[in-house]
Each structure stands twice: as C-alpha cells, then as structure tokens.
Amino acid sequence: MKFLTPFIATLSLLAVPTFGRIWDNDQLRPDTTIDTKLAVSLLDTKEAAKGGWKTYKPDAKELSYKGRWDSRHTSWWSAPGLKFGFTGEKVAISFGKYTSPGVLIAFRYAGQDWQFTNVTAGQTHELISSRPLTSDPSKTPTSFELRVTNWAYGVQIAGVHIPRSERLYRIPDFPKRLEVIGDSLSAGMYASYESLSSWAYLTAAGFGNVEYSISAYPGICVTDQECWGNPRGQVHQWAYTSDGNVRQNETWGNKPEKWNFKKQQPADIVIINLGTNDNNTANGVKNEDYVRSYKQLIDNVHSVFPRAQIIAMGLWNGFGPSGETYTPSPAFVKEIPEIVQSANRKYRKEFVHYFDVTGILQHNDIGPGTWHPTDIGQMKVAAQMQMFIKMKFGWKSESVGPMVHSGTYIYNDECCY
Numbered sequence: 203m204k205f206l207t208p209f210i211a212t213l214s215l216l217a218v219p220t221f222g223r224i225w226d227n228d229q230l231r232p233d234t235t236i237d238t239k240l241a242v243s244l245l246d247t248k249e250a251a252k253g254g255w256k257t258y259k260p261d262a263k264e265l266s267y268k269g270r271w272d273s274r275h276t277s278w279w280s281a282p283g284l285k286f287g288f289t290g291e292k293v294a295i296s297f298g299k300y301t302s303p304g305v306l307i308a309f310r311y312a313g314q315d316w317q318f319t320n321v322t323a324g325q326t327h328e329l330i331s332s333r334p335l336t337s338d339p340s341k342t343p344t345s346f347e348l349r350v351t352n353w354a355y356g357v358q359i360a361g362v363h364i365p366r367s368e369r370l371y372r373i374p375d376f377p378k379r380l381e382v383i384g385d386s387l388s389a390g391m392y393a394s395y396e397s398l399s400s401w402a403y404l405t406a407a408g409f410g411n412v413e414y415s416i417s418a419y420p421g422i423c424v425t426d427q428e429c430w431g432n433p434r435g436q437v438h439q440w441a442y443t444s445d446g447n448v449r450q451n452e453t454w455g456n457k458p459e460k461w462n463f464k465k466q467q468p469a470d471i472v473i474i475n476l477g478t479n480d481n482n483t484a485n486g487v488k489n490e491d492y493v494r495s496y497k498q499l500i501d502n503v504h505s506v507f508p509r510a511q512i513i514a515m516g517l518w519n520g521f522g523p524s525g526e527t528y529t530p531s532p533a534f535v536k537e538i539p540e541i542v543q544s545a546n547r548k549y550r551k552e553f554v555h556y557f558d559v560t561g562i563l564q565h566n567d568i569g570p571g572t573w574h575p576t577d578i579g580q581m582k583v584a585a586q587m588q589m590f591i592k593m594k595f596g597w598k599s600e601s602v603g604p605m606v607h608s609g610t611y612i613y614n615d616e617c618c619y
C-alpha cells in the first residue's frame with residue numbers, strides 16, 4: 203500500500219496569493235465585492251466636520267473586538283472580528299497603516315447577509331450608507347459585525363465614524379466561548395472565503411450564540427520549531443497575540459505582544475487540531491517531540507482555562523488511490539488518543555476528549571490539488587463537530603440567526619431543469 207505524501211504549504215512562502223479571485227471548478231466566480239472606499243479620509247477632522255460625521259477612537263468602550271487584536275488594534279490569526287451596535291443609517295471605518303494590502307473583509311448589519319469589500323490602509327470605507335428596512339433608524343439601534351476573511355492578512359482599526367447625531371452601543375457578549383487552536387486545516391486554507399469558509403468558523407458561528415477565537419495559521423506545528431516557514435510552533439505561539447509570521451516580523455520585529463488571556467471571557471471549550479504538519483517528513487519532527495509538545499499545549503490551555511473542556515481532534519491527510527478504493531494517509535493515529543488518556547490521568551478528571559474524524563471526509567471532500575477540505579468538506583467537519591459538542595456538553599444552537607455560510611447557495615438554486 204502506498205500513501206501519497208500531502209504537501210501542506212504555507213502561502214506566506216509563495217509569491218502570489220490567490221485572494222480576491224475565487225475559482226469554482228476552473229471558472230472564475232463572478233466578483234461580488236463592493237467598492238466602499240470614500241474619496242476623503244474621515245480621520246481628517248475638517249473633512250469629517252464637513253460631512254457631518256463624528257469619530258469613535260479604536261479603543262472606544264462601545265467596540266467589542268473578537269479573536270486576537272494587538273494594542274494597536276491590528277487583527278491577527280483567523281476570522282478576527284469587530285462588533286458594535288449603532289443608530290442611524292451610516293457607518294464608516296478608517297483603516298490604519300498596518301492594514302495589509304489586498305485584505306478582504308466580510309461585514310453585515312441589521313441581520314442582513316455578509317457583504318465583502320477590500321479595504322485599504324490609510325483610507326476610510328463607508329460600509330453602510332442606508333438602512334432600507336428601518337423606518338426610524340435613529341431610534342432603532344442595530345448590530346454591525348466585521349470579520350477578516352484572510353488568515354494571512356489583517357486590518358488595523360483607526361476610527362469608526364457615524365453621523366454626528368447618532369450613537370454607538372456596546373453589544374453584550376454571548377455567555378459561552380469556544381477557542382480553536384490549529385493550522386491551515388482550521389484556517390480554511392484554499393476554501394472560498396478562507397477563514398470564513400473554515401470548519402472552525404462554521405462550527406462556532408453556526409451555534410449563533412457563542413463567542414469564538416480561532417488561533418490557526420497554515421503550516422504551523424505544535425512542536426516548537428520551524429515548520430513550513432512558521433518560525434515557532436503552537437506550544438509557544440498560542441500565548442502570543444500575533445501569529446509569528448512575516449506580518450508579525452514587519453510590525454513587531456522580534457518583540458511580539460503576549461496575549462492577555464484575561465482580556466476576554468475564559469473559553470468553555472478549546473478544540474485542538476494540530477499534527478498534520480508535525481507528521482510531514484519535510485519538517486523532521488520526531489514522534490516523541492510531537493507527543494511531548496501536544497501534552498505541553500494541553501497543560502498550557504488547562505492552566506489559563508482551568509474549567510475548559512478540551513477536544514483533541516484526530517487528523518485527516520489526503521486520500522490516495524489504493525487497490526480498488528481510496529485510502530486516507532494516517533497521521534498520529536495512536537498518539538492522539540494516548541495523549542488524551544495521559545492528560546486525563548494526570549489531572550484525574552475527564553476534561554480532554556478525543557474527536558474521531560474517521561469517515562467524515564470522503565476522498566472527494568479533499569481537494570486533490572490542495573490536500574485541504576473543499577468547502578463541502580469544511581461543512582461536513584463543522585456539522586459533525588457541532589453535533590459532538592451538543593451531545594457531549596449539552597450546547598444548543600439558535601434556531602434563528604444571521605447568515606453563516608457564504609457563497610454556497612449558488613449551487614442548484616434553479617427550478618425547472
């Protein structure tokens with residue numbers, strides 16, 4: 203039996219990121235991004251006054267940052283977000299100089315669907331210019347949410363602007379929080395909307411009532427060594443606000459900020475999906491180093507979130523044709539269940555749980571060219587993970603709520619074949 207060796211690369215090593223263009227079976231998907239850039243910057247107080255705008259600073263208490271943001275209000279890792287309530291019909295945001303060129307954000311308001319727009323450093327983007335469904339928008343506060351879709355890129359919030367007579371509100375957090383620690387498989391690498399198509403986002407956002415933070419970056423190992431261009435492994439990097447990659451280098455040099463775990467409510471569930479890169483011979487990680495590092499990460503998680511339940515996911519590599527069928531290439535099949543048992547023994551309680559992924563993905567749920575789940579593969583993992591969490595921990599989803607998946611109902615939305 204011969205297994206193919208999956209190549210889990212990091213895009214940070216490749217010259218041309220594919221963001222912005224989305225391919226559907228070799229056809230370019232029609233561009234649905236909208237242009238939101240204003241001709242002037244509203245950080246210029248004269249321009250703001252002329253247009254009747256007022257500005258909230260990025261540290262205004264009305265703004266809730268989701269996931270990891272540094273002290274300069276720059277976003278990191280996967281699907282970081284910003285949420286607030288507002289009155290009125292207009293919202294504009296100015297983006298600071300640490301905003302990555304080409305970054306794509308998703309945003310939504312008033313329960314409407316995600317919209318996508320490219321934002322630019324040093325510019326103001328008018329994201330909302332009317333609220334057609336509301337008769338008296340000044341009296342009816344509604345919610346605004348933004349998420350960064352690209353795992354490699356980030357935005358810096360420099361100011362939030364609304365008309366002078368309106369106001370912002372802080373939206374209270376949902377009571378539960380879910381944290382994911384992962385690599386490319388959790389960051390949604392190669393999926394249509396990257397982070398916003400990842401099983402990690404789909405699982406958390408799909409509940410409709412949990413806060414979430416996804417510390418995932420392609421190519422990263424759990425073991426603290428260089429893997430596919432990531433200088434450090436998650437056993438080290440998870441404690442930091444930033445992801446350890448080029449962007450961190452450019453903005454923080456070798457003095458990255460430690461993450462203050464007290465900044466957000468403690469996680470109730472922490473899902474770990476790590477090892478695909480440690481298992482790749484190209485990175486030369488020894489099995490015993492993987493096991494030691496994974497156990498250390500569990501210790502680290504348990505010490506910052508002593509009440510959290512931890513889910514250790516089994517891994518999936520790609521499939522290879524074998525005889526008359528397809529066979530998945532295994533990764534740390536024995537090691538992960540043993541790590542789970544060993545942690546529960548050590549702490550004398552069952553707080554680490556093994557999530558067996560066997561059979562969730564069939565061979566065509568993993569892109570043969572990318573070795574990563576397709577959009578449908580991501581959804582399958584998310585659906586089963588949600589069910590696992592519901593059955594094991596009694597979590598319930600909302601039956602109503604805003605859009606979670608984007609760009610999926612283009613398929614088969616035709617009658618009368």
Ligand SMILES: *[C@@H]1O[C@H](CO)[C@@H](O)[C@H](O)[C@H]1NC(C)=O
Nearest residue numbers: 221222223233235236237320
């Ligand atoms: C956003 O960026 C992508 C990729 O560069 C581009 O294809 C798209 O046209 C841009 N959208 C707008 C509205 O300019």
Ligand SMILES: *[C@@H]1O[C@H](CO)[C@@H](O)[C@H](O)[C@H]1NC(C)=O
Nearest residue numbers: 431432433446447448449451
């Ligand atoms: C960060 O910068 C240092 C010094 O210039 C360099 O040695 C290192 O490879 C860089 N790391 C990344 C991930 O770009």
Ligand SMILES: *[C@@H]1O[C@H](CO)[C@@H](O)[C@H](O)[C@H]1NC(C)=O
Nearest residue numbers: 480481483532533534535536
């Ligand atoms: C990867 O996982 C397989 C299956 O559990 C194991 O046999 C192998 O030793 C691991 N390889 C590496 C390089 O870690």
